[in-house]
Amino acid sequence: MNGTKNGARVGDGPFSEEARAALDRAGLSRRAFIRGSGALVVGFSVSGVIEPLGPVLGIAPGAALAQRLDGAGSNQLDSWIAIGADGIVTAYTGKCELGHGLYTAQMQLIAEELVVPFNRVKLIQCDTALAPDQGTTSGAQSHPTNFNQANLALAGATAREALLQRAAARLGAPVDQLAISAGVISVKSDASKTVSYGDLVGGRPFSLPLNPAAKRRHPSEWTVLGTAVPRVDFPDMVTGRFEYVHNVRVPGMLHGRVVRPPAVGATLVTVDEGSVAGMPGLVKVVVKKNFVGVVAEKPWQAIQAAARLKATWTPGVGLPSQRSFHDSLRSQKPTRDTAMVNSKDVDETIGRAAQVVKATYLYPYQMHGSIGSACGVADVRGDQATLWSASQAVHPLKNSTARVLGIRPDSVRVIFKMGAGCYGVNGADTVSYDAALLSQAVGKPVRVQLTRKDEMAWENYGFAFVIDQRAGLSADGTIVAWDQEAWSPTLGGRPGPNNPGNIVTGLLAGFEPAAFTPRSPAPDPTGFANNSNAVPPYVSGCVGGRCGGTGTIASERVLTHNVKSPFFTGPLRSPERLQNTFAHESFMDEIAAQVKADAVAYRLRHLSDPRLIDVVKAAANAAKWETRPSPRPNRRRSGVASGRGLSCVLYEGDNGYCAMVAEVDVDQDSGRVTVKRLVIANDCGPISNPDGLRNQLEGGALQGMSRALLEEVTWDDQKVTSVDWRTYRPLYLGADVPVIETVLINRLEASAMGAGETAVTVAAGAIGNAIFDATGARIRQAPFTPERVKAALGTRN
Amino acid sequence: MSVINLRVNGRPHTVDVDPATPLLYVLSDDLELRGPKFGCGLGQCGACTVIVKGQATRSCITTVASVAESDITTLEGLGTVDRPHPIQQAFIAEQAMQCGFCINGVIMTAKAFLDRNPKAADADIRQAMSGVLCRCAANVRMLRAITRYAQEVKA
Numbered sequence: 001m002n003g004t005k006n007g008a009r010v011g012d013g014p015f016s017e018e019a020r021a022a023l024d025r026a027g028l029s030r031r032a033f034i035r036g037s038g039a040l041v042v043g044f045s046v047s048g049v050i051e052p053l054g055p056v057l058g059i060a061p062g063a064a065l066a067q068r069l070d071g072a073g074s075n076q077l078d079s080w081i082a083i084g085a086d087g088i089v090t091a092y093t094g095k096c097e098l099g100h101g102l103y104t105a106q107m108q109l110i111a112e113e114l115v116v117p118f119n120r121v122k123l124i125q126c127d128t129a130l131a132p133d134q135g136t137t138s139g140a141q142s143h144p145t146n147f148n149q150a151n152l153a154l155a156g157a158t159a160r161e162a163l164l165q166r167a168a169a170r171l172g173a174p175v176d177q178l179a180i181s182a183g184v185i186s187v188k189s190d191a192s193k194t195v196s197y198g199d200l201v202g203g204r205p206f207s208l209p210l211n212p213a214a215k216r217r218h219p220s221e222w223t224v225l226g227t228a229v230p231r232v233d234f235p236d237m238v239t240g241r242f243e244y245v246h247n248v249r250v251p252g253m254l255h256g257r258v259v260r261p262p263a264v265g266a267t268l269v270t271v272d273e274g275s276v277a278g279m280p281g282l283v284k285v286v287v288k289k290n291f292v293g294v295v296a297e298k299p300w301q302a303i304q305a306a307a308r309l310k311a312t313w314t315p316g317v318g319l320p321s322q323r324s325f326h327d328s329l330r331s332q333k334p335t336r337d338t339a340m341v342n343s344k345d346v347d348e349t350i351g352r353a354a355q356v357v358k359a360t361y362l363y364p365y366q367m368h369g370s371i372g373s374a375c376g377v378a379d380v381r382g383d384q385a386t387l388w389s390a391s392q393a394v395h396p397l398k399n400s401t402a403r404v405l406g407i408r409p410d411s412v413r414v415i416f417k418m419g420a421g422c423y424g425v426n427g428a429d430t431v432s433y434d435a436a437l438l439s440q441a442v443g444k445p446v447r448v449q450l451t452r453k454d455e456m457a458w459e460n461y462g463f464a465f466v467i468d469q470r471a472g473l474s475a476d477g478t479i480v481a482w483d484q485e486a487w488s489p490t491l492g493g494r495p496g497p498n499n500p501g502n503i504v505t506g507l508l509a510g511f512e513p514a515a516f517t518p519r520s521p522a523p524d525p526t527g528f529a530n531n532s533n534a535v536p537p538y539v540s541g542c543v544g545g546r547c548g549g550t551g552t553i554a555s556e557r558v559l560t561h562n563v564k565s566p567f568f569t570g571p572l573r574s575p576e577r578l579q580n581t582f583a584h585e586s587f588m589d590e591i592a593a594q595v596k597a598d599a600v601a602y603r604l605r606h607l608s609d610p611r612l613i614d615v616v617k618a619a620a621n622a623a624k625w626e627t628r629p630s631p632r633p634n635r636r637r638s639g640v641a642s643g644r645g646l647s648c649v650l651y652e653g654d655n656g657y658c659a660m661v662a663e664v665d666v667d668q669d670s671g672r673v674t675v676k677r678l679v680i681a682n683d684c685g686p687i688s689n690p691d692g693l694r695n696q697l698e699g700g701a702l703q704g705m706s707r708a709l710l711e712e713v714t715w716d717d718q719k720v721t722s723v724d725w726r727t728y729r730p731l732y733l734g735a736d737v738p739v740i741e742t743v744l745i746n747r748l749e750a751s752a753m754g755a756g757e758t759a760v761t762v763a764a765g766a767i768g769n770a771i772f773d774a775t776g777a778r779i780r781q782a783p784f785t786p787e788r789v790k791a792a793l794g795t796r797n
Numbered sequence: 798m799s800v801i802n803l804r805v806n807g808r809p810h811t812v813d814v815d816p817a818t819p820l821l822y823v824l825s826d827d828l829e830l831r832g833p834k835f836g837c838g839l840g841q842c843g844a845c846t847v848i849v850k851g852q853a854t855r856s857c858i859t860t861v862a863s864v865a866e867s868d869i870t871t872l873e874g875l876g877t878v879d880r881p882h883p884i885q886q887a888f889i890a891e892q893a894m895q896c897g898f899c900i901n902g903v904i905m906t907a908k909a910f911l912d913r914n915p916k917a918a919d920a921d922i923r924q925a926m927s928g929v930l931c932r933c934a935a936n937v938r939m940l941r942a943i944t945r946y947a948q949e950v951k952a
Contacts, residue, residue, distance in 0.1 A: 099896025099933055230892060237897030238885040238904065240832030240872035247831045255826075280798070280815070299826055300818040371836050371844060371932040372898045420836075421896035421933045452837040691892055695938065699895055702934035725841040725930060733903065734927020737936045 077162070077206045079132050080155030081110070085202030087183045089114050089121050093152055094134025095142040096126035097233070098392065099421040100756050101692035102142050104231045108688060109147060112217055112225035113156025114163075115180040116197070126416030128398045136393040136494065138424070138571060140655055140754025147688060147752035149216065157214035159206065166200045219686040219748035226746075228691035233418075245417035245428075246375040248388045250445040253377065254283055255299040256438035257306035259292040260454050260504070263316025263718040264566060268292060275310035285309065286441040291508040293434065295442050299449075316718040319566050326362045326466045329487040332563040334518035339525050340534045340558040341541055341549070349481035349555035353472025357591050360468050361583040362781040365461040365713035367728060368572055372420030373455045374427030378435035379445035380405060385412045385436060390419025390428040397429055399497035404433050404509055405440055423703075424462070425494050425503070425570035427455045433505035453723040458504040460570025461713050463488050467583035472555070477595035479606055481555035482539050484583070488576070489565030490516070504568060516564050530653025532576035533761070534558050536584040537648060538606040550609035550650050567713070567720070573703065574757040577651060578764065582708075582782060585647035585765030589630065590778060596629040599646055599769065609650060611683055611747075615659040616648050618681035618743045623661035630769070631776040641666050642676075645769025647762040651754065657683040657745075658758035660701065662766035663738075666774045668793055671786030674736050675705055675767060680759050681743040685750035697759045698740045704763025705738070706731035710783050801865045805830070806874030816862035820854075821845045823861045824871060832872030832901050836930070843902030843929035846909075847871050853909035872901045875908065884908050884946040893942035895933035902929050907943045915950045922947065 074080070082090045091110045097103035103123060111118045124130055126137070134145065146152040160180070167185035168175045171193050179188050185200075187193040196202075219226060236242035261267070268290045276282055276294065281301030286293045292311055296302035320328055350356055377388040385405060391397045394414040402409040419428055431450050439446040465488045472481040492502035492513040500506030501513045528541050528548035535541055539556035541549020549556075574581075592602035600620045607613050619625075623644065635641050643666070648659035663677040678701045687693055711730055714722045722728035731737075764782055772778050777792040803810045805828060812827050819838075824830045824847070836844030838857045845857040848870040876882035881889065884904055894900045903926070910925040911917060917925070922943055931939060 099898075101895075230889065234889050234892065234894065234897065235878045235881065237894060237900055238872070238888050239876060239878050239881060240830065240901065241878060242897060243831065244834075244898065246834065247825075249829060298814075298822070300815060300822050369932060370898075371842060371896075371930055372834055373836070373838075418896070420898035423932075449835055452839060452841075695892060695895060695935065698937055699934045702936055703932075706934060724839055725837060730930065730932065731934060731936065732927055733929045733931060733936055733939060734923050734925075735936070737940070740937055 074132050075210045077155055077158050077208045077210055080152060081159045081206070083159070083197050083201050085198045087116070087120060087196055087198040087202065089116050089183070089197070090124060091121065091152065091155070092124045092131045093146065094126060094132045094395070095146050096137045096392065096394070096416050097418055098137060099418070100696055101231055101689065102137070103233065104229055105688045105692060106146065106152060107232065108225045108227070108229050109153055110156050112222055113153060114160050114183070116183040118224055118229060120183060126394045128394050128412070128414045133395040136396065138392050140651065140757040143684065143688065143752040143754050144655060149212070153216060154210050154212070154214060157216045158208065158211045161211065161214050162206055162208055163197055163200055167195050170195050170200065225688055226686065227689070229689055231692070243417065244372070245377065245388055245390045245419050246372060246449060248377045248417055248447070250377060250379055253445040253447055254295050254297060254442060255302045256293050256295045256435060256446045256448040257302040258434050258448065258450070258454060259294070259306050259309055259311055260458055261290065261313050261316075263313070264319060264720070265317030266313040266315060269312040269314060272310040276305045276308050279305045279308065284442050286438055288437060289508065289510040291437060291505060293438050295438050295446055319715050319717055319719070322715055326464070329466050329489060329563055332487075335520050335561040335563050336516065336518055337520045337522035338560045338562070339522035340530065340560070341525060341528065341539065341543060341556045342559075343542065343554060343556050345555050346481050346483045346557040350470065350472035350483065353480055354475040355473040355594070356470065357473065357594055358468070358470045359587055359590055359780060360466065361586060363463070363465040363467075363579040363582060364782060365464045365567065365569075366572060366707055366711045367456060367461055367713060367722070368423045368426035368459060369456065369728060369730060370420040370422055370426045373450040373452050374431040375419065375447065375449040376428070376432035376435040377445060377447045378432065378439040380436055380439040381443055383407045383411050387412070387414045387432050387436060388417045389414055389432040390417060390422065391432060392422060392425070392428070393494065393496070396495065396497045397432060400495045400500045400506070401433060401436050403498065404500045404506060404511070405436055423573040424575065425460050427459055429495055430458070430503040430505040433500065433503070433509070437505070437509060456723045456728060457720045458568070460492060460503060460568040462572030463490065463569055463576055463579060465579040465583075467580065469583055469587040471587070471591055473591070473595065477597060479538065479553050479591060482536055482553050484534065484536065484558045486534065486560045486580070488560065488562055488579075490562050490569045491565040492568040493570045502568070522559060533580045533649060533652065534560055534576065535653070536588070537612060537650060538588060538603070540608070548653065550612045551606050552608050553606060574761045577649070577757070578704070578707075578761045581647065581649045581761045582764040582768070585762065586768050586778070586780065589645060589765075589769040589772065593630050593772070598627045599630055600625055601627060603646070603648065611657045612648060612650050614745060615657045615681040615683050616646070618745060619659035619661050619679050620646065622681065622741060622743045623663070623677070623679040625661060630773040632773050635774065635776065636668070638668050641668055641774040643770045643772070643774025645766050645771070645773055647765030647769060649758065649761050651758045651761055656753040656755055656758040658762055660759065660762040660766040662763070662770040664767060664770040664774060666771055666789065668775060671788070671790035671793065673709055673767070673771060673784055673789060675738040677739045677741070678705075678763075678766070679741045679743070681745065682755060682758055683745035683747060684753040684755040684758070686748050686752055687744055687746045688752070690744055693744060693755050694742050696756050697742050700757065700759035701740055701763055702731060702737065704760040705767060707760070708764035708767045708782055708784055712783050799862075801861055803861070803865065803869060804867065805869045806871060812861070814861060816860060818861045819857050820847070820859045820861045820864055820869075821856040824856060830871050830873055834898055834901055836899070836902070841928070842899070843906055844899055846902040846905040848905055848909045851909065851912060853906045872905060875904070883949055887942040887946040887949070888939075891938050891942040891945060893935060893938035894931075895935050899929070899931045903931065903939055907946070911947055911950055917947065919944060
């Protein structure tokens with residue numbers, strides 16, 4: 001790899017002659033030196049190099065920031081941490097800020113492990129030329145990945161121990177006689193003997209591997225991590241200084257606009273370039289297979305040209321009726337079948353059960369619907385490309401963009417710039433391809449921001465589901481068998497490194513989505529995993545003699561059939577986990593009501609995991625849960641009825657415990673549901689930032705409420721019809737919002753787990769159960785619109 | 798194209814653009830301001846809001862020609878990181894956002910409303926915010942921050 005060509009273009013950056021000369025003298029042609037966009041890097045410090053670069057890079061004289069460029073999944077300390085002569089600690093992470101507070105939390109982690117003040121930490125995130133390849137920032141995996149005994153946290157601990165060892169040699173005292181304060185190591189018995197981090201390693205590499213045995217600072221010692229450090233980015237955000245990807249401006253940058261097909265499956269027949277000839281500012285009409293776009297000097301010019309461009313398309317392939325869509329999934333062939341657990345005795349156990357309960361739950365396609373439509377900037381010149389992208393997956397995007405452009409992955413650099421909250425694979429990746437294709441066509445940097453409609457009509461929707469539940473009960477009302485069978489359509493998904501056709505621009509440019517591989521019947525599971533929460537919390541989850549579930553029911557079967565989706569699908573905050581949990585937690589509530597048991601007590605009777613039991617109890621206690629069966633006694637059949645419901649989950653089977661109590665009012669005349677109060681108990685191990693955690697739980701709860709009550713993708717026989725905020729109407733700021741109370745269970749001895757997707761997962765179940773408690777009407781299809789609530793009210797006894 | 802004079806955050810600007818250009822593009826691309834955001838381009842979400850002659854105005858559906866010579870205030874015009882406006886300070890104090898992309902519309906809409914209705918009740922504030930969208934659903938904290946600022950205004 002030729003580093004000077006690695007998108008970092010030493011020659012044409014904002015470098016002074018001195019700086020370039022210094023680089024040359026140091027023989028650092030393989031290092032990328034960049035300024036701009038806030039990203040910076042300096043190769044391993046070489047005497048005489050750093051000083052002239054200081055002003056260029058905007059860092060203090062003497063500060064060195066070292067970073068390997070080949071740091072993919074690196075076990076080398078220098079890939080993660082560098083310490084300048086001024087003692088500033090710079091950390092590099094492959095897990096990016098998505099609006100959930102991770103940037104601040106990772107700064108806290110580094111400050112804590114290295115025992116330096118928070119304001120002496122710099123963090124470089126998600127730049128393929130600088131940061132370790134940590135795959136995708138998703139699935140509430142950032143805390144498990146970077147806050148346990150590995151990766152960023154381990155790098156911090158390794159660095160601290162290495163510094164102590166070097167100080168011991170320098171100061172002539174054993175490590176256990178040393179103390180650290182604010183990046184200065186001193187001898188406990190002689191405070192005059194000190195040495196600073198800058199003196200020990202400033203500007204030089206550690207040249208050490210990560211030490212798997214390095215001892216992290218125990219949470220009981222924490223002074224920065226574990227505290228409510230305010231978000232470092234908020235002051236810039238509230239004053240309009242923060243640079244989102246939407247604000248990236250590159251010299252000579254042009255503006256692009258894409259023209260998407262009018263219907264799903266429509267292909268391009270002709271483009272009449274004459275229709276836009278002579279339009280002001282128009283630079284080029286770009287066509288590549290079914291990808292169509294325009295480039296102009298200014299955004300408004302591109303918008304007008306795209307609107308006027310005459311393109312002829314074939315009719316679409318036709319879409320299935322939305323009204324009968326869920327039913328049609330059951331009979332759709334072929335299927336790809338997956339069995340999570342199968343004790344092989346479920347039919348027999350249910351056959352001799354004293355009582356059998358059945359129900360079916362329906363979940364719609366939903367959108368990420370980011371508040372800012374997706375934006376990307378690309379600068380493609382010849383065989384070199386630089387992208388500024390809000391993708392959750394910069395390293396995979398680097399590879400897949402290279403495929404789209406037909407250039408080498410080594411020649412692509414992706415620089416993460418935050419976008420609007422994405423909640424999964426929104427339009428960030430696809431718009432990056434859009435910008436890259438248009439830039440390649442004109443040989444100049446191009447910025448593209450999608451229209452609201454182009455984003456909403458073509459994004460990778462959250463999964464629709466049909467879920468059949470069946471349970472057998474013993475004579476005493478205990479569940480003895482649980483059987484779940486689900487159908488869910490899929491198409492495409494995250495593009496990953498090799499599947500650009502998994503998102504719309506890749507498809508239009510000629511790439512196929514990842515193949516749908518039929519598989520039926522499902523092979524027997526070989527180990528227990530519950531990443532998608534398809535396995536209900538109440539079963540034992542036994543596979544091959546090992547039981548990984550959180551419950552006690554031994555007779556268990558969980559089978560999912562994936563079928564081909566007419567629309568792109570992809571991860572949307574709590575993908576599958578939310579839909580499955582809605583079904584499990586509604587069904588558990590139905591069974592409890594059937595046997596006239598209290599919904600909390602009945603859950604506890606079937607749970608085995610002590611931490612899940614604890615969050616259920618904590619939420620119920622905080623909500624002052626009244627122990628009695630649902631629905632509530634003496635309820636009214638008209639007017640406003642009030643009720644409460646509970647729902648719980650161990651997210652992904654191992655990544656965050658959460659229980660929620662919802663209290664609702666149901667207007668039985670209009671069918672309108674108002675959520676009055678949400679009480680959330682959460683356990684994600686040791687808490688990094690309690691206020692950040694609360695912010696995530698509150699936002700997750702309300703986003704979950706919005707999805708439970710309001711959100712649904714709609715379509716006609718040709719195209720998606722929910723294409724703006726009138727046709728896809730989520731929760732606005734004027735809406736009634738519940739009081740939200742959070743109970744944080746802080747387990748200092750446990751591993752760090754995710755917390756970004758727990759509350760959103762349990763909201764629909766808790767709200768649906770509260771509607772039942774209030775009214776006696778069970779609602780089994782989300783969203784719980786007034787029409788559906790009215791229909792459910794009409795069928796109650 | 799035509800030459801249009803604008804007064805943004807107290808400073809005069811002259812731009813030479815198609816007079817039908819929505820104000821948002823002039824602010825974002827000609828003036829390179831980062832406060833007003835393109836969210837929907839349809840006036841449905843509030844992310845592009847600026848204050849024109851005291852009114853919260855959706856700059857994505859307002860032509861630049863229609864606000865020539867008017868006083869336009871953007872988020873940048875309220876305060877700075879070092880000297881934030883009290884309403885900006887309230888949002889920091891309450892840690893009342895997540896991704897922050899919508900915050901421009903939230904703050905500008907609330908400020909314009911409270912400037913004209915300093916004694917507004919919570920229900921009125923809620924009504925004023927009913928066309929503003931936060932997809933991270935930080936609603937509870939945002940309403941708390943607005944209330945905090947409103948109380949300061951009253952005091």
